[in-house]
Amino acid sequence: MARAIAPDEILRIVDEEDLLQEPPVYGRVAVRGPIALVWWGLRIYVLLMAVLVAVGFAHGLH
């Protein structure tokens, strides 16, 4: 049978593993240049494909 977990064990692990600590904060980076271009390309692609898939299914491609 599993040993019961004592309060001091809980408090020790909270302290040792920084469980009360907020995770690291990462600063903002700008999405620009080729990455922004790729991203917008993918947005257009999502829109186009969603329309095409809908058209395909509406015309009974199944």
Add this chain to the structure above:
Amino acid sequence: MDSVNLQDLERTLPRDVRQRAQDRVEIRRAREASGILGRLRILLLLLGPGILVMIADNDAGGVITYAQTGASYHLGFFIPFLVLMIPVAFVVQEMTVRLGAVTRRGHAEMIFMRYGRFWGTFSALDLVIANALTLITEFIGIGAGLSAFGVPLPAGVLAGLALVLLVTLIGRYRLWERISLWIALLNLVFVPLALYAHPNWALVARSFGSWHVAGGVDGTFLMLLLANLGTTIAPWMLFFQQSAVVDKGLTPKEMRFGRIDTMVGGIVMGIVALAIVILAATVMHGVPGSTGLEIQNILQAVGRRIGPAAQSLFALGLVEAGLIAAMAITASTSWAAGEALGLRVRSLNAKPKEALSFYLPGVIAATVAAFVVLIPGAPLGYLNILVQVLATVFMPAALLFLLLLVNDREVMGSYVNSKLQNVAAIGIVGFLIVMNGAFGASILFPHLIR
């Protein structure tokens, strides 16, 4: 400090932190135990997100897609293709394990934090749309599976919804995970079913050499190819596994176990997917009317060819597939919405009455999806395949941010992607786009692709 004071101090900890601390104590104890049993105990404690995400990937829509694939294309191209999908799913999901363990933040949260509200909102919107649609297909599966046992569709769907909500609102991540894993075991029911159908194993083995497409490449083939891709890798899986890794408290030191978890899940997913394709190919291929998209046709075909017990087992597998995925996607929706909204408490360890705004998005998504299934005359059969195809449309955009994050040295430190991992991931994105393009071309220019 005396024990009463320690107890008082422990009680002041937020519930989600206390619960996670209990899990971490158990992992530490297992770590301290020497030998193979200790290692096995750590593995068992750390298994979860990977297996769950992969098995939930064999969801109700996936089961129908695989059955459709086997019925339409027999034992050819899709057998080796699905084997290939195991490493594909692993490559994608392993990145979320690393990202979650290193940052201790969910996927939506990382996109919002690193790239801002504008890009984060787009990603969250994609996820909400894809999750809402996918949840509908899960309740289609649950309702259809239970109807094989004589349960009326509305009662089956509402019972499924009640179970999903009950487990989601249990207020303890570990218990939620363990219940989900027990339910997920039922996914294996398709393996004995496939064996019992006495498939032609020589033909299965030959398919690895031939990659033969029965009937040739046409629009239907491309659609099923995309649907198979979409049921293997989908946007909700990225958000789900990273949030689950964070909620479980996996640390970079334990990443190896996270990888094993994901690999085991991927292999199980592949075996079950292959079992369904082989089963459907054996009992349904060439049978008039068996290539329709309606679940009832599939169930009836299984019943006719291998008996009513097999039909009941298939139906049970379908219910399980819907349930496990509905539970995972409901949790994924809550986690992603909680992260996007910047809620402090966004853990399945939180009590529902203390974290209503965290649980609400998942609850609403599941409830709306269940009621959509009850709309009379809804084209449920089409919707199943459509959702899988749409998952592949959303996937490249979702993968772009994942790739940016796992290549960000400021975020990942030494855990950034290797060159090989990047080549594989970019190859997957490229393949998705090319296949989607070919499918689009087959719609616009049907004479080009038969």
